[in-house]
Amino acid sequence: MTDVDYRTSHLQKGEDYDRELSQGDFNTYMTEREHAILRRVIPELFPGGVPRYLDFACGTGRITQAVAPMAKETIGVDISPTMIEQAKRKLPQATFIVRDLTRDRADIAPVDLITSFRFFGDAQDELRRGALAAMHDLLRPGGSLIINSHLNPRSVHNLLLRAMRKPVHGDLAWPQLHALLEQAGFKTMQRHGIGFWLIRDKWDTPRVFRSRTARLLEPVSKIPPLAPFCPDTVIVAQRT
Numbered sequence: 001m002t003d004v005d006y007r008t009s010h011l012q013k014g015e016d017y018d019r020e021l022s023q024g025d026f027n028t029y030m031t032e033r034e035h036a037i038l039r040r041v042i043p044e045l046f047p048g049g050v051p052r053y054l055d056f057a058c059g060t061g062r063i064t065q066a067v068a069p070m071a072k073e074t075i076g077v078d079i080s081p082t083m084i085e086q087a088k089r090k091l092p093q094a095t096f097i098v099r100d101l102t103r104d105r106a107d108i109a110p111v112d113l114i115t116s117f118r119f120f121g122d123a124q125d126e127l128r129r130g131a132l133a134a135m136h137d138l139l140r141p142g143g144s145l146i147i148n149s150h151l152n153p154r155s156v157h158n159l160l161l162r163a164m165r166k167p168v169h170g171d172l173a174w175p176q177l178h179a180l181l182e183q184a185g186f187k188t189m190q191r192h193g194i195g196f197w198l199i200r201d202k203w204d205t206p207r208v209f210r211s212r213t214a215r216l217l218e219p220v221s222k223i224p225p226l227a228p229f230c231p232d233t234v235i236v237a238q239r240t
Contacts, residue, residue: 024206
């Protein structure tokens with residue numbers, strides 16, 4: 001996956017992308033948990049609301065839509081015109097820009113909060129570094145960055161697959177992501193794991209995610225030392 005440029009992978013996706021993420025599988029479950037974390041964490045970081053918020057690689061506005069009610073000004077940026085078109089329909093009051101900020105920083109005034117979801121796990125290292133550099137430039141000193149890593153090769157599920165000599169998707173483990181953040185001038189403040197208990201492919205069904213068992217097991221993901229072994233983790237960092 002990282003042998004190709006992730007920039008080109010979503011250019012023509014729009015309506016299909018939202019449809020893919022609403023099938024009731026882990027993608028849907030992950031989105032619901034991410035939204036819950038954002039609704040809890042952001043008011044703690046910005047008790048009076050976020051003055052200026054930017055969603056980097058915003059896609060169709062999946063995360064933008066969740067954060068915008070907590071922000072006074074919202075900006076979404078993505079390289080895909082078709083995705084931006086979908087985002088505009090959801091949030092006509094926000095500003096959306098079609099641009100690759102790793103190559104053209106644009107005339108955007110400093111912001112207080114940046115989010116970027118479903119990006120770092122898919123992107124190649126060169127793009128990850130370029131994205132973090134752009135985000136660092138766009139954030140005010142002391143500003144907050146909230147990202148996720150959803151293809152953890154060291155999740156319990158993937159560790160079991162590797163033990164059975166089966167292929168594992170993703171190459172961005174926590175130590176590597178931590179190093180990238182630190183090198184780019186960010187200090188990790190919080191980690192929130194999602195889906196630690198999801199260790200078997202056959203559990204990735206709507207029925208399981210709607211079950212009482214899932215509700216009982218999910219709190220285990222919140223134990224801080226387990227975050228590096230969850231399939232998805234939300235990271236809160238601060239620009240130093």
